[in-house]
Amino acid sequence: MNQDILEEKILVDKSVLKEWKEWARKGDMRVKGYRIIEAPRGDRIDRIKRARFMIVERPHGVVYQHSFGLISKFYEGIVEGKLYGTKCPKCGLVYLPPRAHCWNPKCKLQETEWIEMPLEGVVVTYTIMAFAATPFLSELPFILAYVKVGDSVTALPIQLKKIDPVDVHIGLKVKIKFKENRVGDLMDLYAVPAEKPHPPPRSKEEIEWLKSELARVEEWVRKRFPEKFKK
Ligand SMILES: [Zn+2]
Structure with a gap:
């Protein structure tokens, strides 16, 4: 050998x-x-x-190393500014986030193939984050959306920017964007609206409640990260 x-x-x-x-x-x-x-x-x-x-x-630092395994190409693509999904050669299902093997039971874990995905999708569901893991706390409140890209049957979690949280809705068309300095992290991606939002009718009370909740989060962030708001 x-x-x-x-x-x-x-x-x-x-x-x-x-x-x-x-x-x-x-x-x-x-x-x-x-x-x-x-x-x-x-x-x-x-x-x-x-x-x-x-x-x-006692200062102590940790660097975690882990492999992205068979979906490495997806993360390499992020560095290149391309979005790669996978497609099953047997049943044709498309996955983004990618799956290395088809989850259709009929395909018996058939290995998938890489395809380049369009940089557009639709919001399947979303949440307005009022708390997050430590690296993202200073960005609160932000919108985490699950976006179905192209023909994918899975939805990609992504930060949705350039929209008033009050205007976000299921079915909103979005564009996928890449941050400038990329390291191959899901956070290198973000989405922006690709159309004028058309949220379902919301009562005045609902909107006021949401705005007051957002204001509370913003106030907390200002206190916790005063340096971010210094000129
Ligand atoms: Zn399949």
């Missing part, structure tokens, strides 16, 4: 791991600084005393 087939070869290297390894070598988990504080101690509210405590600081 030709042993080359078992070898792993690096074709493109945009890894930042070396930097992080160096950083970790210099002091990962080593004590870098400390504070001494005074704080309450005690087992009951009527027996509380004050005590001195020492708090040490």
Whole structure:
């Protein structure tokens, strides 16, 4: 057997791991600084005393590495500014997000083929995010839409921009856009309306309620990320 087939070869290297390894070598988990504080101690509210405590600081960083496996081409496509889906050669179902194998039971996990997808779709469902994972907190409130792109039978989760949350609706036609600096992350993509929104009639109370809820979230973000609002 030709042993080359078992070898792993690096074709493109945009890894930042070396930097992080160096950083970790210099002091990962080593004590870098400390504070001494005074704080309450005690087992009951009527027996509380004050005590001195020492708090040490140990910087610690983590880089997760994981493979996108057989759907790697989708993420490479994002870097290139192209949207790739998969299509089953047996039944013709199209998937975006891509599936490496067809989920139609009749196809018995047939391996799919890559196709380039149009950069347009329709909102299948959506939510207005009032809370999110740490990296996205400062962007709140934002709209997370599930968009059916082209003939896909699956829907792509994507941030919908350039629209008043009050105007978003199911069935809205959208365009898929790419951010400028891309690293192969789903967040490199976003959607914008491709038509004038035509939301179903909403009562004045409904709209006012939504606006007041959005204002509460915006106020929280302003407090939590004051630097974002400094000029
Ligand atoms: Zn199929």
